[in-house]
Amino acid sequence: MDRERRTIEGRIRVARLPGVKSFDTFDFAAIPSLNKMLVLELARCEYVLRREDIIALGNSGTGKTHVALALGLAACQKGFTVAFTTAASLVRQLVEARDERRLLKLQRDLAAVKLLIIDEFGYVPLSPTGAELLFEVFSQRYERGSTIVTSDLPFEDWTFLLGSECRTGALLDRLTHHVSILTMNGDSYRLKQSTGSRSAARAEQDQAADIVDPDTGEITTA
Ligand code: ADP
Ligand code: MG
Numbered sequence: 001m002d003r004e005r006r007t008i009e010g011r012i013r014v015a016r017l018p019g020v021k022s023f024d025t026f027d028f029a030a031i032p033s034l035n036k037m038l039v040l041e042l043a044r045c046e047y048v049l050r051r052e053d054i055i056a057l058g059n060s061g062t063g064k065t066h067v068a069l070a071l072g073l074a075a076c077q078k079g080f081t082v083a084f085t086t087a088a089s090l091v092r093q094l095v096e097a098r099d100e101r102r103l104l105k106l107q108r109d110l111a112a113v114k115l116l117i118i119d120e121f122g123y124v125p126l127s128p129t130g131a132e133l134l135f136e137v138f139s140q141r142y143e144r145g146s147t148i149v150t151s152d153l154p155f156e157d158w159t160f161l162l163g164s165e166c167r168t169g170a171l172l173d174r175l176t177h178h179v180s181i182l183t184m185n186g187d188s189y190r191l192k193q194s195t196g197s198r199s200a201a202r203a204e205q206d207q208a209a210d211i212v213d214p215d216t217g218e219i220t221t222a
Helices: 002-015 036-042 064-077 087-099 103-112 128-141 155-162 165-177 189-193 198-209
Strands: 053-057 082-086 115-121 146-151 179-183 210-212 219-221
Touching: 002 064, 002 082, 036 179, 053 064, 053 165, 064 082, 064 115, 064 146, 082 087, 087 103, 087 115, 087 128, 103 128, 128 155, 128 165, 155 165, 165 179
Parallel strands: 053 146, 053 179, 082 115, 115 146
Antiparallel strands: 210 219
């Protein structure tokens, strides 16, 4: 048992999860747009065996990273190799590897991981090279392993991000062939938690202090 625990801990370390989050601490009631049954089913990790993908879409602070981390942890516990990265960091690593002539090795390593989690897709704009390299990662993983992508951009905006309608179409084709989409739109959990904080209280005060004159539209601050 001890040995098994150490193996799992090793896998979690290798996965570079930027924090340990689980579904035990996730409040599903806070995000009604999220299909709880689907998430709990995904937590069993059978999609990893089927090499299927997951896309979590929604505005900031709705728990996308939390869910991705919890799914990553579950996969580690089930014995799968996991790697967690952000889109920006992945692109940086790919560009660096290309410059140092070790791109093939990195691509091979990335393709071998059973579950690759790419957080914050669309958070920073991609260079044409970055988009191309990222696209190659998706292509090389297609039907070989599972990928989780989180993004606060709706699909309509992905073309802009990838810089080519054709490439976006191909990417979405690959990603969405066998995919579970988690819709996570709602109030930011982070903001809700901090409404008691001074900054939030001040923001509320500021709002309350602005008085709009109904005739002139002039704003005065009380
Ligand atoms: P996102 O990645 O969508 O911007 P995060 O996953 O980073 O959001 O969530 C922000 C913070 O709020 C994290 O600390 C996360 O653990 C917490 N959080 C978000 N949603 C929930 C939830 N439904 N239940 C418990 N904690 C949550
Ligand atoms: Mg996040």
